[in-house]
Amino acid sequence: MMRRLLLINSLLLVPVAVWGQKERADIRQGNRAYYEGKYPEAEVGYKRAIEKNINSYEANFNLAGALYKQGRYDDAAATYGKLAQDGTDAQRQASTYYNMGNTYVKQRKLDEAIEAYKNALRLVPEDKEAKFNLAYAKKLKQEEEKKNKDNQDNQNQNQNQDQNGGGG
DSSP, rough: OOHHHHHHHHHHHHHHHHHHHHHHHHHHHHHHHTTTHHHHHOOOOOOOHHHTTTTOOOHHHHHHHHHHHHHHHHHHHHHHHHHHOOOOOOHHHHHHHHHHHHHHHHOOOOOHHHHHHHHHHHHHTTHHHHHHHHHHHHHHHHHHHHHHHHHHHHHHHHHHHHHHOOOO
C-alpha cells in the first residue's frame, strides 16, 4: 500500500518538472528576442511562459519590460502593479517598483512615479539608481508645477487686460 502511494507521488512530480522546463525555454526565447530588440517577439515568448506558469515572476517581469520597450506604458505599469503585490522577495519587489516608477515617468504621471521610487527605496534603501530617479522625478514635478503656475499667471494677466479694455 505504501509503495503504491510513493509511486503515485513520484509520477505526479515528473510532469511538473517537465512543465517548468518548458516555461524556462519560453523565457529564454523571449530573452533572446528582447536582446535582439525584437520586443513583440519577446512579448510572445513571455506570454507563452505565463500560460504555463501564471505566477512566474521572471516571465511577468520580463513581459512588462517588453511592453515598456514597445511604448505600451499602460500595459507595462499594470503588469508591474500586479507584480508589486508579491511581497515574497524584497529585492524583486524593489526592482518592480523601480521599473514601475520609470514607466510612470514616461507617462508623465509624476506623483505615481515618485511614490513608486519611494516604495523601492523603502525595500532597498541603498539603491542609488532609485534615489537618482526619485530626485529626477521630483525635479520634473517642480518644473511642471512652475510651468503650470506661469501659464495660470499669464492667463490671469490676459483676463485682467481684457476686462480693463487693454485687448487692442
